[in-house]
Amino acid sequence: xxxxxxxxxxxxxxxxxxxxxxxxxxxxxxxxxxxxxxxxxxxxxxxxxxxxxxxxxxxxxxxxxxxxxxxxxxxxxxxxxxxxxxxxxxxxxxxxxxxxxxxxxxxxxxxxxxxxxxxxxxxxxxxxxxxxxxxxxxxxxxxxxxxxxxxxxxxxxxxxxxxxxxxxxxxxxxxxxxxxxxxxxxxxxxxxxxxxxxxxxxxxxxxxxxxxxxxxxxxxxxxxxxxxxxxxxxxxxxxxxxxxxxxxxxxxxxxxxxxxxxxxxxxxxxxxxxxxxxxxxxxxxxx
Numbered sequence: 001x002x003x004x005x006x007x008x009x010x011x012x013x014x015x016x017x018x019x020x021x022x023x024x025x026x027x028x029x030x031x032x033x034x035x036x037x038x039x040x041x042x043x044x045x046x047x048x049x050x051x052x053x054x055x056x057x058x059x060x061x062x063x064x065x066x067x068x069x070x071x072x073x074x075x076x077x078x079x080x081x082x083x084x085x086x087x088x089x090x091x092x093x094x095x096x097x098x099x100x101x102x103x104x105x106x107x108x109x110x111x112x113x114x115x116x117x118x119x120x121x122x123x124x125x126x127x128x129x130x131x132x133x134x135x136x137x138x139x140x141x142x143x144x145x146x147x148x149x150x151x152x153x154x155x156x157x158x159x160x161x162x163x164x165x166x167x168x169x170x171x172x173x174x175x176x177x178x179x180x181x182x183x184x185x186x187x188x189x190x191x192x193x194x195x196x197x198x199x200x201x202x203x204x205x206x207x208x209x210x211x212x213x214x215x216x217x218x219x220x221x222x223x224x225x226x227x228x229x230x231x232x233x234x235x236x237x238x239x240x241x242x243x244x245x246x247x248x249x250x251x252x253x254x255x256x257x258x259x260x261x262x263x264x265x266x267x268x269x270x271x272x273x274x275x276x277x278x279x280x281x282x283x284x285x286x287x
Contacts, residue, residue, distance in 0.1 A: 041260075044237045048162050055163025065168035069130050070175060077125045077176065078183045084121050085109060085187025093191075093198050102198050106207030109188040114216035115277060118180035119223040119269055126169075126176070126228060127261040131235035132254050134165050138239025139253040143246065162236045169232040170225065177221040211283060223272045230268050231261050 055062065092108035109117075138161060141147055147157045185208065192198050199207070238257035243249035276282075 041234065041237050044240070045233045047158060048166060048233050048236060051156065051158040051163040052166065054156065054159040055167055058160050058164050059167070061160065062164040062167040062171070065165055066171045069168055069172050072133075073125065073129055073172070074175070074179060076129060077122060078179050078186075080125055081118065081121050081180050081183025082187035082190070084117055085113075085184040085189075086191040087187075088112060088117060088184070089188035089191045090196075093196055097198070103203065104207055105192055105198060106188075106204045107211050109184060110208040110210070110212040111283065113181055113184040114212070114220035115273060116269070118177075118184055118220055119227060119272075120265075121184075122176050122180045122224055123227045123231065123265040123269060124262075127231050127235075127258060127265060130169065131231045131261055132258055134232065134235040135239040135254045135257040136250055138162075138165075138236060139241075139243060139250045142240060143243060143249060147240070157240070162240065165236060166229070166232045169228050173221065173225045173228055176228070177217070177224045180224065181217065181220065213282060215282060219276045222276075223269060226272055227265050227268045230264055234261050234264060 088109050089105060093102055093105045096102045096105050096108075141161065147161070150157045150160065188208070189201075189204060192204050193201050235257045238253045238260070241253065243253060
Protein backbone atom coordinates (compact mmCIF):
# COMPACT_ATOMS: atom_id res chain seq x y z
CA UNK A 1 0.00 0.00 0.00
CA UNK A 2 1.46 3.37 -1.04
CA UNK A 3 2.03 5.91 1.66
CA UNK A 4 0.21 9.19 1.23
CA UNK A 5 2.39 12.23 0.61
CA UNK A 6 2.24 14.90 3.24
CA UNK A 7 1.79 18.35 1.69
CA UNK A 8 4.12 21.13 2.77
CA UNK A 9 2.71 23.76 5.09
CA UNK A 10 0.87 26.42 3.12
CA UNK A 11 0.70 24.28 -0.03
CA UNK A 12 -2.53 23.86 -1.94
CA UNK A 13 -4.27 20.51 -1.30
CA UNK A 14 -3.60 17.97 -4.01
CA UNK A 15 -0.28 19.59 -5.04
CA UNK A 16 2.06 16.61 -4.75
CA UNK A 17 5.34 18.33 -5.68
CA UNK A 18 6.23 21.55 -3.90
CA UNK A 19 9.43 23.47 -4.76
CA UNK A 20 11.57 24.33 -1.76
CA UNK A 21 11.47 27.94 -0.60
CA UNK A 22 14.00 30.19 -2.25
CA UNK A 23 16.74 31.54 0.01
CA UNK A 24 16.64 35.23 0.60
CA UNK A 25 19.27 37.19 -1.30
CA UNK A 26 20.85 39.86 0.81
CA UNK A 27 21.65 42.83 -1.39
CA UNK A 28 24.23 45.41 -0.48
CA UNK A 29 23.11 49.01 -0.37
CA UNK A 30 23.60 50.59 -3.79
CA UNK A 31 25.84 53.38 -2.50
CA UNK A 32 28.04 50.93 -0.61
CA UNK A 33 28.44 48.72 -3.68
CA UNK A 34 29.35 51.73 -5.84
CA UNK A 35 31.97 52.91 -3.37
CA UNK A 36 33.48 49.43 -3.12
CA UNK A 37 33.65 49.21 -6.90
CA UNK A 38 35.31 52.64 -7.10
CA UNK A 39 37.86 51.52 -4.51
CA UNK A 40 38.58 48.33 -6.44
CA UNK A 41 39.05 50.40 -9.60
CA UNK A 42 41.54 52.72 -7.85
CA UNK A 43 43.55 49.75 -6.53
CA UNK A 44 43.51 48.12 -9.96
CA UNK A 45 44.72 51.36 -11.58
CA UNK A 46 47.72 51.48 -9.25
CA UNK A 47 48.52 47.80 -9.92
CA UNK A 48 48.18 48.34 -13.68
CA UNK A 49 50.61 51.27 -13.66
CA UNK A 50 53.05 49.23 -11.54
CA UNK A 51 52.94 46.44 -14.12
CA UNK A 52 53.99 48.67 -17.04
CA UNK A 53 57.78 48.25 -16.56
CA UNK A 54 57.40 44.48 -16.52
CA UNK A 55 55.22 44.62 -19.64
CA UNK A 56 58.12 45.94 -21.69
CA UNK A 57 59.43 42.37 -22.03
CA UNK A 58 56.29 41.70 -24.10
CA UNK A 59 56.81 44.76 -26.29
CA UNK A 60 56.23 42.73 -29.48
CA UNK A 61 52.74 41.90 -28.21
CA UNK A 62 52.13 45.60 -27.54
CA UNK A 63 53.16 46.43 -31.12
CA UNK A 64 50.79 43.77 -32.47
CA UNK A 65 47.91 45.18 -30.44
CA UNK A 66 48.80 48.73 -31.50
CA UNK A 67 48.65 47.70 -35.16
CA UNK A 68 45.15 46.29 -34.63
CA UNK A 69 44.01 49.44 -32.82
CA UNK A 70 45.45 51.74 -35.48
CA UNK A 71 43.98 49.79 -38.38
CA UNK A 72 40.55 49.49 -36.79
CA UNK A 73 40.19 53.03 -35.44
CA UNK A 74 41.96 55.46 -37.76
CA UNK A 75 39.36 55.78 -40.53
CA UNK A 76 36.44 55.80 -38.10
CA UNK A 77 38.07 58.51 -35.96
CA UNK A 78 38.85 60.67 -39.00
CA UNK A 79 35.29 60.45 -40.36
CA UNK A 80 33.69 61.20 -36.99
CA UNK A 81 35.92 64.24 -36.53
CA UNK A 82 35.04 65.38 -40.05
CA UNK A 83 31.33 65.25 -39.23
CA UNK A 84 31.95 67.18 -36.03
CA UNK A 85 33.96 69.79 -37.95
CA UNK A 86 31.08 70.20 -40.40
CA UNK A 87 28.64 70.73 -37.52
CA UNK A 88 30.84 73.26 -35.70
CA UNK A 89 31.64 75.28 -38.82
CA UNK A 90 28.02 75.22 -39.96
CA UNK A 91 26.87 76.68 -36.66
CA UNK A 92 29.70 79.23 -36.65
CA UNK A 93 29.11 80.38 -40.23
CA UNK A 94 25.37 81.07 -39.93
CA UNK A 95 25.73 82.60 -36.48
CA UNK A 96 28.50 84.98 -37.57
CA UNK A 97 26.74 85.79 -40.84
CA UNK A 98 23.77 87.07 -38.82
CA UNK A 99 26.03 89.73 -37.30
CA UNK A 100 28.01 90.43 -40.48
CA UNK A 101 31.18 88.58 -39.45
CA UNK A 102 31.07 85.48 -41.67
CA UNK A 103 34.61 86.23 -42.90
CA UNK A 104 35.94 85.17 -39.49
CA UNK A 105 34.25 81.76 -39.32
CA UNK A 106 37.66 80.06 -39.20
CA UNK A 107 38.13 81.37 -35.67
CA UNK A 108 35.57 78.95 -34.24
CA UNK A 109 37.07 75.62 -35.39
CA UNK A 110 40.55 76.98 -34.70
CA UNK A 111 39.51 77.82 -31.16
CA UNK A 112 37.56 74.71 -30.15
CA UNK A 113 39.33 71.92 -32.07
CA UNK A 114 42.47 71.53 -29.89
CA UNK A 115 40.66 72.52 -26.70
CA UNK A 116 37.45 70.49 -26.71
CA UNK A 117 35.99 68.93 -29.85
CA UNK A 118 39.11 67.02 -30.94
CA UNK A 119 39.82 65.23 -27.63
CA UNK A 120 36.14 64.69 -26.90
CA UNK A 121 35.32 63.01 -30.21
CA UNK A 122 38.44 60.87 -29.83
CA UNK A 123 37.28 59.83 -26.37
CA UNK A 124 33.85 58.77 -27.67
CA UNK A 125 35.33 56.72 -30.52
CA UNK A 126 38.06 55.21 -28.35
CA UNK A 127 35.71 54.23 -25.51
CA UNK A 128 33.09 52.80 -27.85
CA UNK A 129 35.44 50.92 -30.19
CA UNK A 130 38.82 50.07 -28.68
CA UNK A 131 37.92 49.86 -25.01
CA UNK A 132 34.89 47.64 -25.57
CA UNK A 133 37.16 45.28 -27.50
CA UNK A 134 39.70 45.26 -24.66
CA UNK A 135 36.99 44.44 -22.10
CA UNK A 136 35.53 41.68 -24.26
CA UNK A 137 38.94 40.06 -24.84
CA UNK A 138 39.91 40.09 -21.19
CA UNK A 139 36.50 38.97 -19.93
CA UNK A 140 36.52 36.06 -22.38
CA UNK A 141 40.00 35.07 -21.21
CA UNK A 142 38.85 35.23 -17.58
CA UNK A 143 35.73 33.12 -18.17
CA UNK A 144 37.64 30.49 -20.20
CA UNK A 145 40.26 30.20 -17.42
CA UNK A 146 43.05 31.52 -19.64
CA UNK A 147 44.08 33.92 -16.88
CA UNK A 148 44.31 31.03 -14.40
CA UNK A 149 46.39 29.10 -16.96
CA UNK A 150 48.86 31.98 -17.21
CA UNK A 151 49.16 32.14 -13.44
CA UNK A 152 49.78 28.38 -13.29
CA UNK A 153 52.65 28.81 -15.77
CA UNK A 154 54.23 31.53 -13.65
CA UNK A 155 53.30 34.38 -16.02
CA UNK A 156 51.96 37.56 -14.45
CA UNK A 157 48.58 38.29 -16.14
CA UNK A 158 48.73 42.00 -15.28
CA UNK A 159 51.91 42.32 -17.34
CA UNK A 160 51.03 40.30 -20.44
CA UNK A 161 47.31 41.07 -20.62
CA UNK A 162 46.79 44.49 -19.04
CA UNK A 163 50.15 46.24 -19.34
CA UNK A 164 50.62 45.41 -23.02
CA UNK A 165 47.19 46.80 -23.87
CA UNK A 166 47.84 50.03 -21.99
CA UNK A 167 51.18 50.45 -23.77
CA UNK A 168 49.54 49.73 -27.14
CA UNK A 169 46.85 52.37 -26.56
CA UNK A 170 49.38 54.97 -25.42
CA UNK A 171 51.42 54.37 -28.58
CA UNK A 172 48.32 55.38 -30.54
CA UNK A 173 48.14 58.83 -28.87
CA UNK A 174 50.35 60.81 -31.34
CA UNK A 175 48.48 59.39 -34.33
CA UNK A 176 45.11 60.01 -32.69
CA UNK A 177 45.99 63.62 -31.86
CA UNK A 178 46.96 64.37 -35.45
CA UNK A 179 43.87 62.62 -36.85
CA UNK A 180 41.53 64.49 -34.49
CA UNK A 181 42.79 67.89 -35.57
CA UNK A 182 43.07 67.01 -39.27
CA UNK A 183 39.56 65.58 -39.28
CA UNK A 184 38.01 68.63 -37.62
CA UNK A 185 39.87 71.04 -39.91
CA UNK A 186 39.03 69.00 -43.04
CA UNK A 187 35.34 68.88 -42.14
CA UNK A 188 35.24 72.61 -41.44
CA UNK A 189 37.09 73.40 -44.67
CA UNK A 190 34.79 71.15 -46.70
CA UNK A 191 31.67 72.80 -45.30
CA UNK A 192 32.72 76.46 -45.35
CA UNK A 193 34.72 76.55 -48.59
CA UNK A 194 33.10 73.88 -50.76
CA UNK A 195 29.51 73.57 -49.54
CA UNK A 196 28.26 76.96 -48.33
CA UNK A 197 31.07 78.86 -50.16
CA UNK A 198 31.28 81.38 -47.36
CA UNK A 199 35.06 81.89 -47.46
CA UNK A 200 37.82 81.40 -49.94
CA UNK A 201 40.37 78.69 -49.19
CA UNK A 202 43.14 81.11 -48.23
CA UNK A 203 40.83 83.28 -46.16
CA UNK A 204 39.48 80.34 -44.14
CA UNK A 205 42.86 78.71 -43.50
CA UNK A 206 44.51 82.04 -42.70
CA UNK A 207 41.85 82.88 -40.11
CA UNK A 208 41.92 79.38 -38.64
CA UNK A 209 45.67 79.14 -38.15
CA UNK A 210 45.92 82.71 -36.87
CA UNK A 211 44.23 81.52 -33.68
CA UNK A 212 45.66 77.98 -33.67
CA UNK A 213 48.88 78.19 -31.62
CA UNK A 214 51.51 75.46 -31.46
CA UNK A 215 50.94 75.08 -27.74
CA UNK A 216 47.35 74.09 -28.51
CA UNK A 217 48.61 70.98 -30.32
CA UNK A 218 50.75 70.03 -27.31
CA UNK A 219 47.88 70.49 -24.84
CA UNK A 220 45.55 68.57 -27.15
CA UNK A 221 48.02 65.68 -27.15
CA UNK A 222 48.21 65.79 -23.35
CA UNK A 223 44.41 65.65 -23.06
CA UNK A 224 44.25 62.71 -25.47
CA UNK A 225 46.98 60.95 -23.47
CA UNK A 226 45.13 61.32 -20.17
CA UNK A 227 41.76 60.22 -21.52
CA UNK A 228 43.41 57.26 -23.28
CA UNK A 229 45.03 56.13 -20.03
CA UNK A 230 41.77 56.49 -18.11
CA UNK A 231 39.68 54.60 -20.67
CA UNK A 232 42.20 51.78 -21.06
CA UNK A 233 42.47 51.21 -17.30
CA UNK A 234 38.69 51.16 -16.83
CA UNK A 235 38.26 48.75 -19.75
CA UNK A 236 40.94 46.41 -18.39
CA UNK A 237 39.45 46.57 -14.89
CA UNK A 238 36.02 45.36 -15.97
CA UNK A 239 37.59 42.76 -18.25
CA UNK A 240 39.73 41.25 -15.47
CA UNK A 241 36.96 40.98 -12.87
CA UNK A 242 35.61 37.53 -12.00
CA UNK A 243 32.30 36.79 -13.69
CA UNK A 244 29.81 33.95 -13.69
CA UNK A 245 27.29 33.22 -16.40
CA UNK A 246 29.26 32.41 -19.52
CA UNK A 247 29.07 34.58 -22.66
CA UNK A 248 26.30 36.75 -21.20
CA UNK A 249 28.77 37.95 -18.57
CA UNK A 250 31.02 39.30 -21.32
CA UNK A 251 28.21 41.56 -22.51
CA UNK A 252 27.63 42.71 -18.95
CA UNK A 253 31.30 43.59 -18.54
CA UNK A 254 31.40 45.50 -21.84
CA UNK A 255 28.29 47.52 -21.11
CA UNK A 256 29.48 48.33 -17.60
CA UNK A 257 32.91 49.50 -18.79
CA UNK A 258 31.37 51.65 -21.53
CA UNK A 259 28.95 53.33 -19.11
CA UNK A 260 31.72 54.14 -16.61
CA UNK A 261 34.08 55.36 -19.34
CA UNK A 262 31.46 57.67 -20.85
CA UNK A 263 31.02 59.33 -17.45
CA UNK A 264 34.69 59.53 -16.47
CA UNK A 265 35.99 60.83 -19.79
CA UNK A 266 33.92 64.00 -19.39
CA UNK A 267 35.49 64.62 -16.00
CA UNK A 268 39.01 64.04 -17.36
CA UNK A 269 38.55 66.32 -20.39
CA UNK A 270 36.81 69.05 -18.41
CA UNK A 271 39.34 69.06 -15.56
CA UNK A 272 42.26 69.05 -18.01
CA UNK A 273 40.78 71.98 -19.94
CA UNK A 274 40.18 73.83 -16.68
CA UNK A 275 43.77 73.23 -15.53
CA UNK A 276 45.28 74.33 -18.86
CA UNK A 277 42.96 77.15 -19.93
CA UNK A 278 41.42 78.17 -16.61
CA UNK A 279 43.81 81.09 -16.16
CA UNK A 280 44.27 82.04 -19.80
CA UNK A 281 42.66 80.83 -23.01
CA UNK A 282 45.96 81.20 -24.81
CA UNK A 283 44.30 83.04 -27.67
CA UNK A 284 46.71 85.24 -29.68
CA UNK A 285 44.28 88.13 -30.06
CA UNK A 286 45.70 91.65 -29.85
CA UNK A 287 49.33 90.58 -30.45
